[in-house]
Amino acid sequence: MKAELSGPADTSTMRIVHSALRRDLAHAQTALTEPPYPDRAQRAALSAHLGWLLGFLHHHHEAEDDYLYPMVRAANPGAAALLTDMAADHNAIQTAMAAAERAAELYGRSADARAELAAELGALSGVLLPHLRREEDDMMPVVSASITEQQWRDWEQTAAKPPPRELPFTANWLMDSLDAGDNAVVAALIRRGAGPVGRWIVTNILVRGYRKAMFRCWRLPQHSRLKFAPAGTASVHASAPPEAVWQVLTDVTRVGEWSHECHTAAWTAGSTHAAIGARFRGSNRAGSARWSRPCTIYYCNAPFEFGYRTRGGRLMRDSTEWYFALEPEDGGTRIIQRYRIRSLAVWADRLGWLIIRAHRDRRAALERDLERLAAIANREARPTGTPPALAQADQAGNPMTASSPQP
16 A cells, blocks of 8 residues: 555546536536526526536636645656646636636526626636646646655645535535546545545435536436436427428417327417417326326527426426427428426326326427427428329328327
């Protein structure tokens, strides 16, 4: 053991830290730039997490500038030029971080700052990601050759160590989505700082709080307690233009013509057409299960974007968000459908998993829905002079059945 500690530093944790930073910056860009955009609850969680992430990055660079790199400089004067470059990178990154922090705070208060935050995070990534790669490829080999494993561990457990209250979250954040080898590296780091019992508590009990917090941010399957997929996407091409698809899609009374579950829908609360705030109720069936849900349109950008949210009762606490994008493509339309579960009681998820087997993997069924929607729009967009035989053949090849979203 003494020989190992007196040997070259193993800097694997630096790469793992960098991977976590890259991962969350990518998640944030996806959440901010791919609709449906975060609702109020997700926006608050995302803003708070980005604040934490940028604070972590500031502390990480401070630990390098004030402790690690001076130690390397003292042991290896030949590394001076590279260390100077690292310091210059940190200065540029700090400027971009300050702008991103301001944008994250604004976004926490108003959804109007979404585009600004996405732009600032893009600018930060532009200076940060090349630095991370250079640090891994050029700087870490120099660090490993300049200091011992004991010196590296001492740095990890002192200057680089996060505040005690953040240790469980930070440890699970580092271990998120790691392969077995890197997971063992972080587990060993936790064990050195908290002991074997502390490591077990962090990775088996406190991880639940981490996953819950990250699901509020990213809505990803790996953080969800649900058995049902918390989100999904389907996409098909229609030869009809977006305007024709829009006419069928946004007339909710016609949903039974193309949806595999929602057999009927009707406008409610005085609503008569698609508009932000308009309401309707959809009635669904899947096997022996029957249910209906009130829905509210939250996005209506004719003829390109349409979205609505379902709302269940207090018992099931279920809500699902549905979003459609109609993008011009090759003279027709690319129809994109996305859904995500905003909330669902765990007991209802487990019961639904047992009795609504079709919801275990909805991708094929949702794609067939869009194919039926496209077929209807194609027929109705066809010039009136289309030969009847062709119209009949088209209809025979594209039968219409019923459908709609899960609770």
